Amino acid sequence: MAGKVLNNVKAVSEALDVAMDKWKEVVVYGEDAGFEGGVFRATEGLQAKYGEERCFDAPISEAMFVGVALGMAMNKMKPVVEIQFEGLGWASLQNILGHMGRMRNRTRGKLPTPVVIRMPMGGGIRALELHSEAMEAIYAHTPGIKVVCPSTPYDTKGLILAAIESPDPVIVFEPTKLYRAFKQEVPDGFYTVPIGEAFKIQEGNDLTVVTYGAQTVDCQKAIEQLESKNPDITIELIDLRTLKPWDKKMVFESVKKTGRLLVVHEAIRSFSISSEIIASVNEECFEYLKAPLSRCTGYDIVIPFDSGEGYHQPNPTKILVKMEELLSYKF
Amino acid sequence: MKTKFINVFDPLKNERVEIMDKDGKIINPKLVPDIKDKDLIDAYKLMNLSRRQDDFQNKVQRQGRLLSFLSSTGQEASEVGYTLPLIKGKDWFASGYRNNAAWLTAGMPMRNIMLYWMGNEYGGKAPDGVNSLPPNIIIGSQYTQATGIAFAEKYNKTGGVAVTTTGDGGMSEGETYEAMNFAKLHELPVIFICENNKWAISTPYAKSTKSINIASKGIATGVPSVKVDGNDFLAVYAVAKEAVEFARTGNGPVFIECDTYRLGAHSSSDNPKIYRPEEEFQEALTRDPLIRLKNYLIEKGLWDQKKQDKLDKEQDEFIQKEFEWAEQNKEYPLEDIFDYIYAEKTPDLEEQYQEAKAFFQAHPEAKGGHH
Numbered sequence A: 001m002a003g004k005v006l007n008n009v010k011a012v013s014e015a016l017d018v019a020m021d022k023w024k025e026v027v028v029y030g031e032d033a034g035f036e037g038g039v040f041r042a043t044e045g046l047q048a049k050y051g052e053e054r055c056f057d058a059p060i061s062e063a064m065f066v067g068v069a070l071g072m073a074m075n076k077m078k079p080v081v082e083i084q085f086e087g088l089g090w091a092s093l094q095n096i097l098g099h100m101g102r103m104r105n106r107t108r109g110k111l112p113t114p115v116v117i118r119m120p121m122g123g124g125i126r127a128l129e130l131h132s133e134a135m136e137a138i139y140a141h142t143p144g145i146k147v148v149c150p151s152t153p154y155d156t157k158g159l160i161l162a163a164i165e166s167p168d169p170v171i172v173f174e175p176t177k178l179y180r181a182f183k184q185e186v187p188d189g190f191y192t193v194p195i196g197e198a199f200k201i202q203e204g205n206d207l208t209v210v211t212y213g214a215q216t217v218d219c220q221k222a223i224e225q226l227e228s229k230n231p232d233i234t235i236e237l238i239d240l241r242t243l244k245p246w247d248k249k250m251v252f253e254s255v256k257k258t259g260r261l262l263v264v265h266e267a268i269r270s271f272s273i274s275s276e277i278i279a280s281v282n283e284e285c286f287e288y289l290k291a292p293l294s295r296c297t298g299y300d301i302v303i304p305f306d307s308g309e310g311y312h313q314p315n316p317t318k319i320l321v322k323m324e325e326l327l328s329y330k331f
Numbered sequence B: 001m002k003t004k005f006i007n008v009f010d011p012l013k014n015e016r017v018e019i020m021d022k023d024g025k026i027i028n029p030k031l032v033p034d035i036k037d038k039d040l041i042d043a044y045k046l047m048n049l050s051r052r053q054d055d056f057q058n059k060v061q062r063q064g065r066l067l068s069f070l071s072s073t074g075q076e077a078s079e080v081g082y083t084l085p086l087i088k089g090k091d092w093f094a095s096g097y098r099n100n101a102a103w104l105t106a107g108m109p110m111r112n113i114m115l116y117w118m119g120n121e122y123g124g125k126a127p128d129g130v131n132s133l134p135p136n137i138i139i140g141s142q143y144t145q146a147t148g149i150a151f152a153e154k155y156n157k158t159g160g161v162a163v164t165t166t167g168d169g170g171m172s173e174g175e176t177y178e179a180m181n182f183a184k185l186h187e188l189p190v191i192f193i194c195e196n197n198k199w200a201i202s203t204p205y206a207k208s209t210k211s212i213n214i215a216s217k218g219i220a221t222g223v224p225s226v227k228v229d230g231n232d233f234l235a236v237y238a239v240a241k242e243a244v245e246f247a248r249t250g251n252g253p254v255f256i257e258c259d260t261y262r263l264g265a266h267s268s269s270d271n272p273k274i275y276r277p278e279e280e281f282q283e284a285l286t287r288d289p290l291i292r293l294k295n296y297l298i299e300k301g302l303w304d305q306k307k308q309d310k311l312d313k314e315q316d317e318f319i320q321k322e323f324e325w326a327e328q329n330k331e332y333p334l335e336d337i338f339d340y341i342y343a344e345k346t347p348d349l350e351e352q353y354q355e356a357k358a359f360f361q362a363h364p365e366a367k368g369g370h371h
Ligand SMILES: Cc1ncc(C[n+]2csc(CCOP(=O)(O)OP(=O)(O)O)c2C)c(N)n1
Pocket: A031, A060, A062, A084, A088, A089, A091, B098, B137, B138, B139, B140, B166, B167, B168, B169, B170, B171, B197, B199, B200, B201, B262, B266
């Protein structure tokens, strides 16, 4: 298989390139997304290759971005919108929550809105206020919208292509911390990672850890430490990849095998992705459980600036302590 | 109220208020504002201070001692010009994020500004007697918030005026229009400023709007709108002063476009060389607001090189001290991320705080990330 070694941002560009080549109805826009290729350079080169009509700078008005994208999508196009940072896109919520998730239903299937919205998300990059938000639960909570959050270059390209191919609106969360964190070989050309399928990073028997985004890396570090201290223990690590619809089958099977579950994310704890997973696992796997279902998350606070961010975000030590707690739990 | 600028200069004809030329020579003597020599010198000092703070911050940012910041270099005449007419403790400033010179003028201590850019929330807290909102990252909302503040001033008959500002790019946010529309309906004492510095990160003015100028965007809402040379301190000050008086005496809002230029990078993580034509930048350098005002002061016999050298030295020492203080005070304890979420911690949050406290007591090294 021919491929290229790419980091996550380059995987985004590559996906968009493949999509623009494959489907003439794809247009890409956002603040600074045209000439400069966006503040993270995720759309770099696309304007030069496909022209200003298909990749352009949009004025700063996120409400317009998404409203316009809805109109395009209802009229046979496939817009891919970049919100510069998740925390800066809230003016678009009106159109995302109020229209994007509802249009198919309101028109009884006649006018679907297959928009793709990409948002850099999450913390750990010493950014300014409102540049570290992780509010994916709001979007996952909204009927009619699918939400993905890839953590590797392979998944980034495959999920973005799946999102563009999808007949439904998809929000793609791209963890900023991982944009340039590592590289991976990615196949050339078109391929997809199916929306709704999680990825098992490693097999294990004693505890299931479910996570996504930047915390996949933190979890791997924590698990390495734990397993090297305790050679008899093995941890199953699942990267959800899609937050809605999430891969219940893989998670339930895993928890039935291990009897223990830890969900890890940086997002605020209450009413979050972990709330949903834990509630569902509780309903489905109760008789298999050896310990309470548990989570390691951010707190219910305003995301702190840099001086306090280290307190808020999950880190390998926090995850390790949680895992040990669950492994030594006695009824 | 008899006005010299408001409803006199017509944005639809692209008229622009100018008092001095690019070398600081007065070209419009009739419009020169009535400002005491001492106040004029103080204004220049503030502009100089802000410029030197920007330069200093650029330096320490490259050393990794400041996270990031957005410099006001090139926009000092505008920022000092529109903030100076405000009465401290009575009037309000609802800022954007590129407002260093304006914050200093409004009375924000430099150490707070630095704390903010070091990633510490205390930087957003103005001292008593200073009605300045924290830097606003979400573009547009400062316009509606300032409008609400002005509503309350009118409602409570407290006589204050609110000033707010955004960039040329920011004028595409619907909220700016929505704010002006409401403010005019209720004839509120709010001054809307747009600092048109020609670039919104890499997006040039021409890719943000086809309007002949920004000031004309106020016309549809009925808000009197004026375009002014934003690198001409006397012009900005004169127009802002008139606008504040106009609003304070019950005539409703005013919209001012300051025609200026961003001389620095968008932020400390931006590289303008990628997108900005070099000739355009070189040309803009010839209109540096600091040099223009300095030339004017020298011409008036109020300034000379000796005074400048002394001022630079004093200001550099002051900047250094403020920075050292901020650097020594930028860390805060765990409690501080929980204490200000609600007036009183909810039971849930108290539980999470106790959990976090126990964890960090057992694992003090685990305050993750970069520390
Ligand atoms: C609602 C919102 N969207 C996007 C951003 C990201 N952003 C920060 S500054 C900027 C450009 C603003 O340009 P302009 O309004 O011209 O002001 P300038 O920075 O040039 O002073 C953008 C898009 C933001 N802060 N807020």
